[in-house]
Amino acid sequence: MGLTDIGANLAHDSFDHDRDEVIERARQAGVETLLLTGSSLDSSRKVIELARQHNNLFATAGIHPHEARQADANTIEEIGRLCDEDTIVAVGETGLDFNRDFSPRPMQEQVFSEHLRIAAKNGKPVFLHQRDSHQRFLPILREQRDALSGGVVHCFTDSREALFDYLDLDMYIGITGWVCDERRGGDVLELVPHIPAHRLLLETDAPYLMPRSLRPRPKTRRNEPAHLREVLRVVAAVRHEQEAALASQTSSNARRLFRLPA
Numbered sequence: 001m002g003l004t005d006i007g008a009n010l011a012h013d014s015f016d017h018d019r020d021e022v023i024e025r026a027r028q029a030g031v032e033t034l035l036l037t038g039s040s041l042d043s044s045r046k047v048i049e050l051a052r053q054h055n056n057l058f059a060t061a062g063i064h065p066h067e068a069r070q071a072d073a074n075t076i077e078e079i080g081r082l083c084d085e086d087t088i089v090a091v092g093e094t095g096l097d098f099n100r101d102f103s104p105r106p107m108q109e110q111v112f113s114e115h116l117r118i119a120a121k122n123g124k125p126v127f128l129h130q131r132d133s134h135q136r137f138l139p140i141l142r143e144q145r146d147a148l149s150g151g152v153v154h155c156f157t158d159s160r161e162a163l164f165d166y167l168d169l170d171m172y173i174g175i176t177g178w179v180c181d182e183r184r185g186g187d188v189l190e191l192v193p194h195i196p197a198h199r200l201l202l203e204t205d206a207p208y209l210m211p212r213s214l215r216p217r218p219k220t221r222r223n224e225p226a227h228l229r230e231v232l233r234v235v236a237a238v239r240h241e242q243e244a245a246l247a248s249q250t251s252s253n254a255r256r257l258f259r260l261p262a
Helices: 019-028 041-053 065-070 073-082 105-122 134-147 160-168 186-194 225-239 243-258
Strands: 003-008 031-036 057-061 088-097 126-131 151-153 172-175 200-202
Touching (some): 003 243, 019 031, 031 041, 031 225, 041 057, 065 088, 065 105, 073 105, 088 105, 088 151, 105 126, 134 160, 160 172, 160 186, 186 225, 200 225, 200 243
Parallel strands (some): 003 031, 031 057, 088 126, 151 172
């Protein structure tokens, strides 16, 4: 079917025992291209190596806001060097998370700004995380938007106001299995039809956000890229589109944003 999963955390240790099998299951499910998320210095190095070992695997490099307290000047400098690697197609995961506040907010904001400067310098798009922090996230992003080649607000879970603020900045929007969760995903699912076709991307955020609508229910709670088919099904249904057409459109969007080979 030609799907592209723009966000899979395959460096996560839950994949240590069967990573190759997970990648093969994704292929069999029609997920032809994977972007592997770097969310720390260590995971960024790991996804670079994984991307080198497999066709149609690419990677991002960055420091998740949860890890911002660990990101000193040397760490940021190393992330900048990693982002020059050919396998790295985006800077991040970076942004703000005021939901859990695992790192102090001023540190999160500083590290976020540093990533935007890296992206402005090397011309690669940004892979963005925002949770419960829109009022601070937006002005930081807006200030540097003109210097950026583009970006995606991945795993979007916010409000209508936030959605249109990001679209006004020509950001892409990443939709995950959050919209398959009847307990908490309904509000975002209602917004999905309002995302312009040329700005929509699909992702699993594996091993997180297992689609709760999967039937039969998997025996494990670990999500994996093969389950992107369920995200596609739910998104296509709410947008009244054919799954094959939506798969083609979102993969084309990913190729355009991340400058992936056809």
